[in-house]
Amino acid sequence: MTHLRTIIAPPASHRVPWCTLLLCAATVAFSIHAAIEISGAWLGRVRIVEMERYGLRFEHILDLELWRLVTAQLVHVRQPHMVSNVFCLFLVGTAVERHMGAIRVLAVWLIGGSMAMLVSTLFAIPPWNLGTGASQAIMAITGAGLWLTQTGADRSRFLMLTLGFTLALALVLDLIYAHYPKPGHIAGVLFGYLIASLSRRTIRESAA
Template sequence: MHPKLAPSIKSVSAILAIATIIASALVAYDANGNPFGTVRVAALRDYGGTTFADIRNLELWRLITAQLVHVKQGHMLYNAVCLLLVGSLVEKKIGPARVLVIWLFAGGLATYVSPIGVEAPWNVGTGASQAVFALATTALVLIFYREVERMRGGVLVAFALIPGLALDFMTAGYPKPGHAVALCLGGLLGLLFHHRARSRDGAPTIGKA
């Protein structure tokens, strides 16, 4: 990969991706002795997954830990790659602090609502998919305003969104609640950050089309 395109190991996106891999693999190993094994979604509540009751009890730390644990580790690796690639793309334009805000706020809130309509004990919000969706729609905003190169940005956004949306429509017929909320919040935060930067600088930052 070209040095200028390679994400830095010091970036927030890289740190989040690595933390996701390590945490999810450790949970899988503790749960069934295989770091790449499947973990029952109900069991993930004991490892930081979140339910509505947990947040009502002010266990807000779960909005962070829930995003690190996964049922299937193959899905986790895909999410980690998306976090790294899409997150790094966004991070270069809006900075690491704002990427962390998107991950914490949009990813956390979307993970919290993701079990809507799911019966106990399977009503546990988990996974990095929601943060990936939020970062992808933030990237779409940046692409729209030509702050990100359209071809490269479009390919990465499609890579992050199409498999998850396709699975949603095949299994439920519509985007699942967590994904839908993440899409909306990511877009709203992208608009907010873009317009704040334009107001501060007096003009939009225009990248290559």
């Protein structure tokens, strides 16, 4: 009977992080598609304003263009940035999804990432205040992971190392390119932590 329960509901550490894998694949595919469409080359660099069709601003939400909550987080101006984001998304998503489950990780990615992206647009001058990229969503999932460690739901070495690496890399890149921690990244961590804490009961049940 115990063996049967294990097959039906495998332990958290044995779960396949299908949501994270799908998000990674979608990010690669959609970002390359946008680059080819705009620049004609899959490694082509585009300007942020050329992502108007996919990006996100507050006025887009007011116009009910809600598909941008998804497309904005999949496209990237520079493909090397996309590759590094997908790598971090895979690491932190895999570590967090095994305890939170696919649906909750997707919620953190969509809600936390979108809200943090909107925060980031407040600190740029139009028309450059167009939100794109997976960084904010990665920080949101990282925030959910921090909640897991803080509550004791998961204090595994894998999760701790993954969170430390992701946060350190984001901070270093922010200091190099922006010279300060980006508000969107800080907001992402806070939103992710909040979303995880609001669903703490179901997360604990799924990890049991």
